[in-house]
Amino acid sequence: MTVAHLSRARTAARVIERCRQIAALTEVPGETTRLFLSPPARRVHTLVTEWMQAASMSVRIDAAGNLRGVLPGPTAHAPRLILGSHLDTVPNAGAFDGVLGVVLGIAVAEELRGQSLPFAIEVIGFSEEEGVRFSTPFIGSLAVIGKLDAEALARTDRNGVTIAEAIRIFGLNLSDLPNAQLAASSFAYLELHIEQGPLLESEGLPLGIVEAIAxxxxxxxxxxxxxxxxxxxxxxxxxxxxxxxxxxxxxxxxxxxxxxxxxxxxxxxxxxxxxxxxxxxxxxxxxxxxxxxxxxxxxxxxxxxxxxxxxxxxxxxxxxxxxxxxxSAVPMDPHLTRLLESAAKKSNTPTRKMPSGAGHDAMIVAQRLPAAMLFLRSPGGISHHPDETVLPGDVEAALNTAIEFLSLLRDDKTIPKDDHA
Structure with a gap:
């Protein structure tokens, strides 16, 4: 085993352990339940902020409760690649749905800090994707594309609290919501996520490349x-x-x-x-x-x-x-998908192209940016359940593929130029 391989294996083990640490931050003792801007969300922000700052990222929480860490590029106006997924859960959830994508994004930033990249990396932990508390999904990702409107903000939970009120109760300023939108320099989005189904396992494959969200x-x-x-x-x-x-x-x-x-x-x-x-x-x-x-x-x-x-x-x-x-179905960007496929081949990881039957933040962000998704095998096909898990080798393969993807992106001629450089 090479030094680089051993290092990535250790990183994969740390990623899994971090996901389990987040899973312990819950509204309901004995299970993992963490809804939009509930008290444990604040503890998640504290914990993940520490990891982001240790990876040399600047960190903020936007007005929709999204946690955002930025690894700077060569200039303040450098093009920005977005890596993201969600930090909320369904009731009595597993440890990896959504959260794994955020923690892997931080691991990518850790690996690449100090390297000469022509773009910045922003990792977003979306505050809400599951749609449990307010019976409407994608609160976090709608905010970053500027589509969290007044009608959505007026929706209430079972206690009569509106989304707008929940934001204020959490200590955030609703008037700052426009600043939650993606930076104008953002040029692409990548989401790493568990498959939440049995297809990859049935074919003995660690990763899948998403062509479209159904x-x-x-x-x-x-x-x-x-x-x-x-x-x-x-x-x-x-x-x-x-x-x-x-x-x-x-x-x-x-x-x-x-x-x-x-x-x-x-x-x-x-x-x-x-x-x-x-x-x-x-x-x-x-x-x-x-x-x-x-x-x-x-x-x-x-x-x-x-x-x-x-x-x-x-x-x-x-x-x-x-x-x-x-x-409507949301196709992933063909060019980014081809780059992701090439990255998997360069990292010697077998994959297959596949649709996503579940909805994801990528389908919202794709309204604003070219988007790509990489799936990790779900052992037993289990998700939205405490038995949800991942294999360390698959996490390492996803990390390798993501880093190769960024390497290919670095040399890609479609990346916008930094006019201020």
């Missing part, structure tokens, strides 16, 4: 039949809303299995009146459809609505639907 459609379906006695109502005279929903749910699974790259999920169902001896009168069910192609996703939604209509009509049941989310 678009999402989220809907609710209401099947309306008629309640009646389970013992006295003949089968052919029933208007069974639950039987109609069950036929449709099976059709959803069959359709998704027949179309590559599509995932479709009925994750919630509520049957009323909900008694074992009563034919169900009303069923409400959710539908979540995702694909990296918007055309494929919208075609799937049309087909699945038609399947629901057929299932309802067969049983004399009425159907109504409501769309709650229509999120």
């Amino acid at each position: 678009g999402q459609t989220r809907m609710s379906f209401v099947f309306e039949g008629r309640a009646n006695h389970a013992g006295t109502t003949p089968m052919h005279l029933r208007r069974d809303a639950l039987a109609a929903a069950a036929q449709w749910i099976t059709a959803v699974e069959v359709y998704a299995n027949e179309h590559d790259g599509l995932v479709a999920t009925v994750g919630r169902i509520d049957a009323q009146p909900g008694a074992g001896n009563v034919v169900a009168a009303r069923v409400t069910a959710s539908l979540d459809v995702r694909h990296a192609s918007d055309n494929a996703r919208t075609a799937a939604v049309r087909a699945l609505v038609s399947a629901a209509e057929l299932a309802a009509a067969k049983r004399g049941v009425t159907l109504s639907t409501q769309t709650h989310l229509e999120q």
Whole structure:
């Protein structure tokens, strides 16, 4: 083992340990739960600030609660590369979702400090991505692209506290929100993140290169039949809303299995009146459809609505639907993606190109900057769960690939020039 390899292996072990240190900072003893601007977020800021400063970074917390460390470039106006991910969690989370990307970003800065780079590096720990506290995601990344608007700031949590009030309670100045926007010199964004799924593990691969973040459609379906006695109502005279929903749910699974790259999920169902001896009168069910192609996703939604209509009509049941989310797919920047692929090859790391089925801050930042994403294998395909973990060798491979990516970026002719140099 070379000295350089041994050093990177030690860095990878330190990255994992730091993620576990952050996981211990929680609202709920015995689990990792850390929502937007909750008290443990302040302790995370203190801890991560220490690591950033030790890496020779200047540190600030912006008005949306994003923690930001900058490793300066050759001049104050040098082009700026952004590395980032989020520091909040879902309830009872694992230690690596989001957090790993922030800690790896700091590790990259540690490795490259003192080297002659033509650009600055800014590592952002976004304050919110999961959408748990206020039932709306991406508060942190929306702020950095200037799209955290008045409507969003007025959203309330279960205690009636608005996002604007939460920002003030945390001790931040809402009038400084414009200063949360990315520096005008920012030219690219890279996010390192666990896959949160089983694909890479199933193929024995440590890393994946994200080509696009899948678009999402989220809907609710209401099947309306008629309640009646389970013992006295003949089968052919029933208007069974639950039987109609069950036929449709099976059709959803069959359709998704027949179309590559599509995932479709009925994750919630509520049957009323909900008694074992009563034919169900009303069923409400959710539908979540995702694909990296918007055309494929919208075609799937049309087909699945038609399947629901057929299932309802067969049983004399009425159907109504409501769309709650229509999120277009977000392609990653082709040039940065090619550089990331080359960086993985230079670091002798096998990868595959893949879509992301989950949403990430990269899909928001991509509205402002060219963006790329690198996935790390999730052992067991587990995420949003205390058993979520990473392999030390995969963390080392991600670190090697990220540093090779920055090396390629240093010589890339597409980087904007520093007019003040």
